[in-house]
Amino acid sequence: MPNFIDRRLNPKDKSLNNRQRFLKRVHDEIKRAIREQVKSDNIIDVDAAHGVPMPKRGADEPSFRPSANAGDRQYVLPGNQDYSPGDRIPKPEGGVGGSGHGRPGMGDGSDDDFIFILSRDEVLDLFFEDLELPDMVKLNLKETVTFKPRRVGFTTAGTPTNINVGRTMRNSFGRRVALRRPNDKEFQAIAEQIAELEKEEKPSESQRRSLQSLREELEMLERRRRRIAYVDPVDVRFNRFEKQPLPNANAVMFCLMDVSASMGEREKDLAKRFFVLLHLFLKRRYERIDIVFIRHTDEAREVDEQTFFYDRQSGGTVVSSALEEMQRIIADRYPSNVWNIYAAQASDGDNANGDSELCAYLLREHLMRLCQYYAYVEIIDERESDIFGATDNGTSLWRAYRTVHGKMPNFQMTRISKPADIYPVFRKLFARHQPIEMRK
Structure with missing residues (x-):
């Protein structure tokens, strides 16, 4: 078969x-x-x-093959010189058939x-197949102001840059066949016959008549070919495009990262890994989204992408400075009645005395009423992951944020301790789920 x-x-x-x-x-x-x-x-x-x-x-x-359990079959088996009926045949090394069936990378x-x-x-x-920003109730969809060209077939009018050569030549060929336009093979055949007759030094009367007839036929074919163009304007087709309206939903993602002295190289590396993954995800899945990078020690400032990921900085820790900077930027550039606002924050949980309660207050009373979604990632030591990984105990910032998590359904928080935790945590925070109604 x-x-x-x-x-x-x-x-x-x-x-x-x-x-x-x-x-x-x-x-x-x-x-x-x-x-x-x-x-x-x-x-x-x-x-x-x-x-x-x-x-x-x-x-x-x-592939197709005959069924082993149906139909009538006759087999012809070749003989051999090594075995007789009843002999035991040893198994080949490496399993049945001489090859292994392990998982990739296991054994030979x-x-x-x-x-x-x-x-x-x-x-x-x-x-990023099954990940997305949480699809909550959109605060606002601006009127459609952007369009995207979309192919919708062919047209007989257009610009030269949009000519569809394949469709044009197909139409040309069909028209030439229908009108019986002479082709090169017909011309070549008649030209060869004329050349043969012209070689005769003393042509007979019948040969002269044939030569004259062939020349007249060749001239007629030439006139016919001139009348029937190889490519006629009726053959030309252009690619046709229509403007497809695109819903212009404004969205912004705030990335907040603690770079203070309490964040060691391991903690900063884990935070950067998380934000690199978030940055790739946003750029891949969403064409029209602004990303705002905010770094903070005891004071916060907005930075560009290069500075956010690679610049070194240290100092004290005041987390509320980043939240206040985010609130200021929203008021200046991203009004909540126009923009869909998302935020992600990474920190080791260390904070100045009394500032954690101020952070929780800013979130509860101000920012969470403006944000569609807020994700907080706390980086803990690997030795502490078994103790604090599944409890509410921990840093003062974690305990303060737990009061926000209990009241705001659009606020999520989790912990990571090693690089292998980043992707599972990322999937947990940005997995596709049902819309969540925001509380006002």
């Missing part, structure tokens, strides 16, 4: 359809492999191509495993 495999190439010589079918077939295994790599590698490496080990079993292309899996290379776009699509 033959196997039928579609190996037709796309116009760009890439079998994209077959590649996408393969990705769909091994979707879960690829996602698992990417997550395992991200837990062990740098978060920044998410934004790159990945080689994913895949088991050969289950990744083969489907060269026969069963292969490396599938994913592009940067494919990695990010799989990585």
Whole structure:
């Protein structure tokens, strides 16, 4: 029974359809492999191509074969010179069939495993597939002011840059066939006959008549070809575009990070990893969103992306300064009746005496009434994760924020202690869920 495999190439010589079918077939295994790599590698490496080990079993292309349990069959088995009926045949080393069936990367899996290379776009699509900013009740949707061109077929009028060559030549060919426009083969055949007759030094009367007839026929074909153009204006087709309105929902994400002296290199590294993942997620999933970066010690200031991730700074800790700076920026540039406001904050929980209560007050009475969603990530020591990981005990900032978490459904908080915690926590904070009604 033959196997039928579609190996037709796309116009760009890439079998994209077959590649996408393969990705769909091994979707879960690829996602698992990417997550395992991200837990062990740098978060920044998410934004790159990945080689994913895949088991050969289950990744083969489907094929047709006769059913083993139906129909009548006759088998002809070849003989051998090594065994007789009743002899015991030893098993081949390495399991049945001489090859292993372990997981990728386990043992000698060269026969069963292969490396599938994913592009940067494919990695990010799989990585952020089921994540999004919480889809709460939108504060405001501005009137549609932006448009995106969308292909909607063909038209007979347009600019030269939008000519569809394929459709134009198809129309031209159909018209030439219908009107029986002479082609090059007909001209070549008559020209060869004329050349043969012209070679005769003393042509007969019949040859002269044939030569004259062929010349007249060639002239007629030439006139006919001039009358029927190769490409006529009626053949030309242009790509047609329509302006597709895009809902212009204004959104802004505030990123607040503690860079004070209490944040050691480990804590700062974990915070940066979390915000790098958040930055990749926002840029990948949302085209129209502003990102505001705020760093703070005992005073807060708005910085650019480069400074936020890479500049070194230390000092005391006053967390309320970052919240006050965020409130000031909202009042100046992002009014809550126009913008959908989101925020993410990372800190080790250390704060000046009495400032944690002020932070909770600012959130309860002001910021949470303006924000669609607020996520707080506290970075704790690995030795403390077993003690404080699942309790309300901990730093003064954590205890103060718990009073906000109990009253505001659009406020979420969690803890991380090591790089492997970042992605699970990120999924928990930004997983797709049902809309939440904000409390006023």
